[in-house]
Amino acid sequence: MKFEEVQRTVELRTSFRYLAPPARLHAGAGSISQIYSEAQRIGAKRAFIVASNTLSRTTNLVDKVREALREFHVGTFDGAKKESPIPTVMAGVDAVKAAKPDLIVVIGGGSAVITARAITIIVGEGKTIEEMYTKHIPGQAPLVYRADKPKIPNILVNTTPTTGADRGGAAVYDVVAPHRKELYDPKTRPLALIADPEALLTAPDDLYFATSLGTLSIGAIQQPDLTPLSFADYRQAHELALVNLPKLRDNPKDGEARLQLFIACYLINRASQSTYNIQGRNKTTGLGRQIRYMYPEIDQGMVGAAMLVTHMRINQEIMTEGQARLAEVLGVRRPGMSDMDAAEAAITYVAAFQNSLGLSTRLRDLGVKKEDFRKLAEMDVTEPGFGQGMNRVTDIDELIGILEMSW
Numbered sequence: 001m002k003f004e005e006v007q008r009t010v011e012l013r014t015s016f017r018y019l020a021p022p023a024r025l026h027a028g029a030g031s032i033s034q035i036y037s038e039a040q041r042i043g044a045k046r047a048f049i050v051a052s053n054t055l056s057r058t059t060n061l062v063d064k065v066r067e068a069l070r071e072f073h074v075g076t077f078d079g080a081k082k083e084s085p086i087p088t089v090m091a092g093v094d095a096v097k098a099a100k101p102d103l104i105v106v107i108g109g110g111s112a113v114i115t116a117r118a119i120t121i122i123v124g125e126g127k128t129i130e131e132m133y134t135k136h137i138p139g140q141a142p143l144v145y146r147a148d149k150p151k152i153p154n155i156l157v158n159t160t161p162t163t164g165a166d167r168g169g170a171a172v173y174d175v176v177a178p179h180r181k182e183l184y185d186p187k188t189r190p191l192a193l194i195a196d197p198e199a200l201l202t203a204p205d206d207l208y209f210a211t212s213l214g215t216l217s218i219g220a221i222q223q224p225d226l227t228p229l230s231f232a233d234y235r236q237a238h239e240l241a242l243v244n245l246p247k248l249r250d251n252p253k254d255g256e257a258r259l260q261l262f263i264a265c266y267l268i269n270r271a272s273q274s275t276y277n278i279q280g281r282n283k284t285t286g287l288g289r290q291i292r293y294m295y296p297e298i299d300q301g302m303v304g305a306a307m308l309v310t311h312m313r314i315n316q317e318i319m320t321e322g323q324a325r326l327a328e329v330l331g332v333r334r335p336g337m338s339d340m341d342a343a344e345a346a347i348t349y350v351a352a353f354q355n356s357l358g359l360s361t362r363l364r365d366l367g368v369k370k371e372d373f374r375k376l377a378e379m380d381v382t383e384p385g386f387g388q389g390m391n392r393v394t395d396i397d398e399l400i401g402i403l404e405m406s407w
Contacts, residue, residue, distance in 0.1 A: 011224070011225075012226055012227060012228045012231055013225050013226065013227045013228075014227075014228075016227045018227075018229060019273060021166055021189050021270075021273070022189075022191075023166050023189060023190050023191060023192060023193055024038070024191065024192040024193070025192070025193045025195065025266065026192060026193070026194050026195065026196075027195040027196075027259060027262075027263065028195075028196070028197070028259070029196065029197055029198065030196065031194045031195060031196035032064060032065060032068050032157060032194055032196045032198065032199060033068055034192070034194060035047075035065065035068045035069060035105060035155060035157070035192075035194065036068055036069060036070060036072070038155055038191060038192045039069065039072050039103055039155075042103070042153055042191060044072060044102045044103035044153070045072060045102060046072065046074045046099070046100065046101045046102045046103065047069045047072040047073055047074065047101060047102075047103040047104075047105050048073075048074055048075050048076070048077070048095075048096060048099045048101035048103070048104050048105070049062060049065060049066065049069075049073070049075070049076040049077070049078075049104075049105050049106075049107060050076075050077050050078075050080060050092060050096075050104055050105070050106050050107070050108075050112060050115060050116040050119065051076065051077075051078045051080060051106070051107040051108050051112055052078065052079075052080040052081065052108045052109075052111060052112050053078050053079055053080070053081075055078070055107060055108050055112070055159065055202065056076075056078035058202075059202040061107060061157070061159070061198075061199055061202050062076065062078065062107055064198075065105060065107055065157055069105065072103070074099050074100075074101055075095065075098075075099035075101070077091070077092045077095040077096070079091055079092060080092070080108060080111050080112040080115040080116070081111060081115070082111045082296065082299075083111065083173040083292070083293070083296075084111055084114045084115045084118060084170070084171070084172045084173055085172070085173045085174075085175075086129060086172050086173065086174050086175075086181075088115060089115055089118045089119060089122070089129075089172050090122075092115060092116070092119040093119050093122050093123055096119055096120075096123050096152070097123060101152060102152065102153075103152065103153055103154070103155065104116055104119075104120060104152050104153070104154040104155075105154070105155050105156075105157060106154055106155070106156045106157065106190075107157045107159065107199070108157075108158075108159050108160075109158070109159050109160035109162055109203065109207075109211060110160065110162040110164050110165075110211070110300075112159075113156060113158075113162060113164060113165055114164060114170045114171060114172070115170075115172075116154060117154070117167075117168075117169070117170040117183075117188045118170040118172050118183055120151050120152050120154060120185075120188050121147060121151065121170065121183045121185050121188060122183075123152065124147070124149045124150060124151040124152065124185075124187075125147050125149050125185075126149070129172065129174075129181055129183065131145070132145040132147065132183055133145070133172075133181035133182055133183055134181075134182040134183070134184060136178070144184055145183075145184070147183075147184065147185035147187070150187070151185060151187045151188050153190075153191050154188065154190050154191065155190060155191055155192045155193075155194065156190045156192070156193045156194065157194045157196070157199050158193060158194065158195055158199065158200065158262060159199050159200060159202050159203045160200070160203045160207065160208055160211040160212075160262075161208075161211050161212050161214070161215060161261050161262045161264065161265035162211065162265055163214060163265050163268045163269045163272065164269070165190070165193055165265070165266065165269060166189060166190060166193065166266065166269050166270065166273075167189065167269065167273065168184060168185055168186035168187070168188050168189050169182060169183065169184040169185075169188075170182070170183045170184075170188070171183075173293070177382060177383070178382070178383055179293060179383060180289065180383060193266070195259060195262050195263070195266075197255035197256070197258060197259050198255075200255065200258040200259060200262060201253065201255055201258065203258075205252035205253070207299070208248070208252070208258060209245075209248055209249065209252065209301075210299050210300075210301035210302050211299070211300070211301050212241070212244075212245060212248060212258075212261040212264075212265075212301065213245070213301035213302070213304060213305050213359075214265065214268070214300070214301055214304060215237055215238075215240065215241035215245070215261050215264035215265055215268065216238060216241045216242075216245075216350075217234045217237050217238045217241070217264075217268050217271075218238075218308060218312070218326065218350060219282070219311070220234045220268065220271065220272065221234050221235065221238060221322070221325060221326045221329055222282065222315075222319050222322030222323050222325065222326050223282070223322060224281065224321070224322060229271070230271040230272070231271075232271075233267040233268065233270050233271035234267070234268065234271045235329055236264075236267055237263075237264040237265070237267040237268045237271070238264075238329060240260050240261065240263065240264040240267075241261065241264050242353070243260070244257040244260045244261050244264070245261070245357060246356070246357065248261065249357050249358065281318055281319065281391060282311075282315040282318055282319050282322075282391060283311075283314050283315055283318065283391045283392075283393050284391065284392050284393070285311075285380060285392065285393050285399060285402060286380045286383055286392075287307065287376060287377075287380050287399060287402065287403060288300065288303040288304055288307060289380075289383075290376045290379045290380045290383065291303045291363070291366075291368060291376060293379070294372060294375070294376060294379075295366070295367060295368060297367070298366050298367070298368075302360065302366055303363075303366065305354060305359045305360070305361060306359075306360055306361055306362060306363050306365070306366055306406060307363070307402075307406045308350065308354070308361075309347060309350060309351050309354070309361065310402060310405045310406040311402075312346070312347045312350065313347065313405065314402060314405070316340075316343050316344075316347070318391070319343075320339045320340055320343050321339055323339075323342070323343035323346045323347070324337075324339040324340075324342035324343050324346070326343075326346045327342040327343065327345050327346040327349070328342070330345075330346055330349050330350075332345040332346060332348075332349045333345060333346075362406065362407060363403065363406045363407045364407050368403075368407065370404075370407060373400045373403045373404065373407075374396070374400060376399075376403060377396045377397075377399035377400050377403065378396060380399055381394055381396055381399070
């Protein structure tokens, strides 16, 4: 085979701005012990722990972190919950105000991380969520509150993979629409992240596997105008996922696989924010989030897997070139294939890979009911979606059609 037959042109941007958040990542066995030295490094004397109640009740990880903090520990709030509901966040705000810490140590997955970040913003700014959450006005740019006051620094002890770890924003859940209220402050990015297998192994097997499903970065690799830095991170994360998701399925207690999948999520997070990419052309929806709100037992990874192939299908003509690039990354593009044929090969591969993992790839398998489709579509239309791009689907009938394709 000639070299020219396998050489592909991947169009990558060469004009961009690069942002490298200054967080330090400690990975590997014994990393929890690094918390004390990180606290010393910034001169902290009063460390406060934020964790979930489930983690606190079912594991001894909070005790281990408390021991690692030694004399610095001044209190614990273990009430963090899934989707970070506002009453829970405000209870944490009261606990932090009472303890007056100069460092927050977060233990857990995405819910604990987001809850702690929201607490930090509210305590630091001294204002209400209603005053600070990002307002979405049709036809206008989002109105983002400028949070300019100092914030309590934080360190994360992660228990699950999450692409939201090294970020500066938080989204809390409100029973009053808009249900997702976003708070943003880049000063809340963590000083350090701890990825210790001992902590990662505390997460239930099914939960860890479900939260790891986002490591495939299928959608990201398809986007146009990726920079060399973001493309490299997305591609490496994808390769880690292809190798380690099957390992984790076969052996849920494989600490090495859990760590590799956490690192994959870290790479995706870095890729998504290290450069400011142009919004993609692909059709997007917030249906997955609405399904999670209506069916709390369904988590983000599960609904994402169930709708993944459908999203690829509805974007096949729009994102043909990007899906052909994905086929190259997956190694399924053959010489002489058109972009459309390569896109079809990529979709076929993704569907087969999901099936090999035994995933529920239809919404019906997750318990989503057809009679809820219209309500889900109506909820999504009225719910603003920050960062969902210019082609977010807002037609109720089209949204119902997408749900039917996924069902």
